[in-house]
Amino acid sequence: MKERKRHLIQAASSLLHNPHLSNFLTGKIHQGATKHICVPGLNCYSCPGAAGACPIGSLQAVMGGRTKNISYYVLGTVLLFGVLFGRLICGFVCPFGFVQDLLHKIPSPKPGLPKRLDKTMRWGKYIALAAVLILPAILTDAYGIGAPYFCKYVCPAGTLEGGVPLAIASEAVRGALGFLFSWKMAVLLAVIAGSVLLYRPFCKYLCPLGAIYGLLNRFSAYRMKVDDNACVHCGKCEQACKMGVKVTQNINSAECIRCGLCKDVCPKHAIKSGFFIKE
Amino acid sequence: MNSKPVLNRLAKRRLIITAAIFVAAVGLIVYGVYSGEASEVYQKAVHICLECIGVG
DSSP states (O other): OOHHHHHHHHHHHHHHHOOOOOHHHHOOOOOGGGGGSOSSSOOOOTTTTTTTTTTHHHHHHHSSSSOOOHHHHHHHHHHHHHHHHHHHHHHHHHHHHHHHHHTTOSSSSSOOOHHHHHHHHHHHHHHHHHHHHHHHHHHHHHTTBBOHHHHTTTTHIIIIIIIHHHHOOOOOHHHHHHHHHHHEEEEHHHHHHHHHSOOOHHHHHOHHHHHHHHHHHOOSSSSEEOOOTTTOOOOOOHHHHTOOOOOOTOOTTTOOOOHHHHHHHHHHEEEEEEEEEOO | OHHHHHHHHHHHHHHHHHHHHHHHHHHHHHHHHHHHHHHHHHHHTTTTHHHHOOOO
């Protein structure tokens, strides 16, 4: 699949995640029944246009509540998306992934990190996942309520999709902004600058949702495969892969977002993808 | 040595794990909905999340 087609799918998915566009003008958020449902991509539920609930925000909200330390509904939903699609969701569905893809198209030097540093930093998303799963349940206030720490201190999607539009549209929100907003803006600006220079730095190094889907990449119904009989080991696939996947060795690696670039450049059409493809 | 049977065995094992995760996921969703978690998610999602937007 060509990049352009993938970007069209990403744009359509971003619109499906956020169809209530008029709310951007009024500074309100959607309150319909669809907000019972967790969406597959990272999309803040405080985004004025959002139709559904953010899985990472919901996970922390339920776990940080007084009554439960685990959220079966949200975990089940994320596992279901992951076991069906793996990180295909990151490549085709996630609105924040799309934002990073577009930012990376801005002409600039694309230096890339030293391999060792890159490899080490990729553990960051698993640390973020551990923080999402543990902190709201153990770091609680006097009433037994834990904050959604990832959303509060890190998530740049919340700042971009929720904080900025609401601050523009609502005077009340503008009046309440303080140090935390400045901190979150700094994180967002760092991710934006990073995305221009590096390919999807948030997905590679910080995204807890990407970490879950990545862990499920090996087992997902949608998967990729290299036909060893057709492969001539020219290395074009690995040169093309922006996520740094060793395509011929581990095509279903936790880092693969199933964008299909490797498939497009393979001169022998040795790479296949689909649901339940035969090994 | 023929590696196909080994591959088939690995593929079969992976398929079993996939099916197990799928069943577990559906079970978790059903249990979660039954215990009222979807309403909890809704309550959080229809109010502006102050932490998410960087206010509080």
